[in-house]
Amino acid sequence: MRRMWLTAVLGPLLVACATTPPVPLGTACEQGDAWACDSLGGALLQQGERESADAAFGRACEDGILSACRAQARMRMEAGDLVGAEPPLLRAYEAADEEGTLVLADLHEARGGAEGLEAAARLRREAPALDKPAFEFVASYRMDVSNGLGSDVTLNIQPLGMMERRLTFGANVAFISAGASELNGFVGYQHFVSSWLVPYGRVMLGAALDAAPGQNGPNIGAEVGAKLCLGSIGHLNLAAGSSRASPGYVSMGLGLDGLIVLIAAAHAL
Incomplete structure (x- = not known):
């Protein structure tokens, strides 16, 4: 009797959970899911919607998803926007992210000049040491x-x-x-x-x-x-x-x- 009661109560709930469709990435991103924004940015980039992908990566980056910061910066660097690529990379650098710091070094190197090359060399030296304790x-x-x-x-x-x-x-x-x-x-x-x-x-x-x-x-x-x-x-x-x-x-x-x-x-x- 008890088993029949549990089945009667839980059965509809399990069916409802199994048939509930997943929340679309766009909706989840708008609701503040940073990881969904990161995934959405990747999907939009594959579809060639670079402007929308940039916006999605930007939302994720602001919420601390460092892979999104790197992706946004790389997109902007590929488009020749070195100024726009710097803010997300600075966020990664401040978070002691080695990979993001190396991309920031590439950005300074792309700018050229003695100052840019010196900054790139310093960042490459810092990158593996950033997350170590003082x-x-x-x-x-x-x-x-x-x-x-x-x-x-x-x-x-x-x-x-x-x-x-x-x-x-x-x-x-x-x-x-x-x-x-x-x-x-x-x-x-x-x-x-x-x-x-x-x-x-x-x-x-x-x-x-x-x-x-x-x-x-x-x-x-x-x-x-x-x-x-x-x-x-x-x-x-x-x-x-x-x-x-x-x-x-x-x-x-x-x-x-x-x-x-x-x-x-x-x-x-």
């Missing part, structure tokens, strides 16, 4: 050939203004199970092979906090490694290095956006 905390486990297992915490500061995040500086503290712990400052350089692969090198200078007698003095060292980036969240870190207190070590860790770490710490207090 500073990050890295927690790592390490294996030292002489002192065994340990761990370290690193503060890595990489502002966009320092050669598009290529130059870095910061500090790290290492805790070694069978040797002297370290506190070091460092400066380094990192190279953006792509937006997700960033090899780096750094030189360190600090002190061994609990060095054995006769081992006092500055702790000098160097480290090389690679970041497997996770966009604005952080990265996975693989490294190998050597210092006076740790003659040879390898480490693996996780880096997180410093703002995320500070907010989490504030909530925990």
Whole structure:
């Protein structure tokens, strides 16, 4: 009886849902669906209705659909409207969109002149680094050939203004199970092979906090490694290095956006 009652009540509803036609893209776009506007722009462009496609892409771009910003800009660049192509690309650039930033670089290059070429080169350097955090905390486990297992915490500061995040500086503290712990400052350089692969090198200078007698003095060292980036969240870190207190070590860790770490710490207090 209960099953018959459910069937009688739900049956018409299911049939109604199955037979309700989808909302046309144009109607959905007018109702404020940004993704529908993006899809509508693509459909109109395929039909050759470039003016209407431009308007649809523009609505989607204003609502934060970066693919629509890029599509609108490319349409305008193809039509020779470099001035009109710039606003949607600036929106993509401000949203740290790598692909949109590269299209903006193409636009500056198309304008020509020394200023345009210089701006294009700068944007191409910035593009893979835009969505990376300005500073990050890295927690790592390490294996030292002489002192065994340990761990370290690193503060890595990489502002966009320092050669598009290529130059870095910061500090790290290492805790070694069978040797002297370290506190070091460092400066380094990192190279953006792509937006997700960033090899780096750094030189360190600090002190061994609990060095054995006769081992006092500055702790000098160097480290090389690679970041497997996770966009604005952080990265996975693989490294190998050597210092006076740790003659040879390898480490693996996780880096997180410093703002995320500070907010989490504030909530925990």
